[in-house]
Amino acid sequence: MAQAEIGILGGSGLYSMKGLTDTHEVQLETPFGAPSDAYVLGTLAGRKVAFLAATGGGHRILPGELNFRANIHGFKQLGWSAFSPSRPSAR
Numbered sequence: 001m002a003q004a005e006i007g008i009l010g011g012s013g014l015y016s017m018k019g020l021t022d023t024h025e026v027q028l029e030t031p032f033g034a035p036s037d038a039y040v041l042g043t044l045a046g047r048k049v050a051f052l053a054a055t056g057g058g059h060r061i062l063p064g065e066l067n068f069r070a071n072i073h074g075f076k077q078l079g080w081s082a083f084s085p086s087r088p089s090a091r
Contacts, residue, residue, distance in 0.1 A: 004050035007075035
């Protein structure tokens with residue numbers, strides 16, 4: 001059974017999403033190395049979601065150092081069928 005239907009790759013504004021319940025963290029290892037951080041799994045609007053802080057907790061990874069393959073593969077390991085990268089809105 002999939003642990004997550006939807007994967008959300010985001011930043012500091014999403015560390016604590018309003019409405020995200022039943023949360024727990026999952027550490028994964030992939031064929032591409034370790035993802036940026038632990039995945040936060042939970043339920044949002046009745047759907048199983050997995051959230052990953054792209055630059056790690058506390059922004060400890062520079063954007064040019066991101067291991068995108070490990071991050072995406074981790075979402076696949078969790079069983080996601082939809083993926084939503086977030087980005088800051090243009091002002």
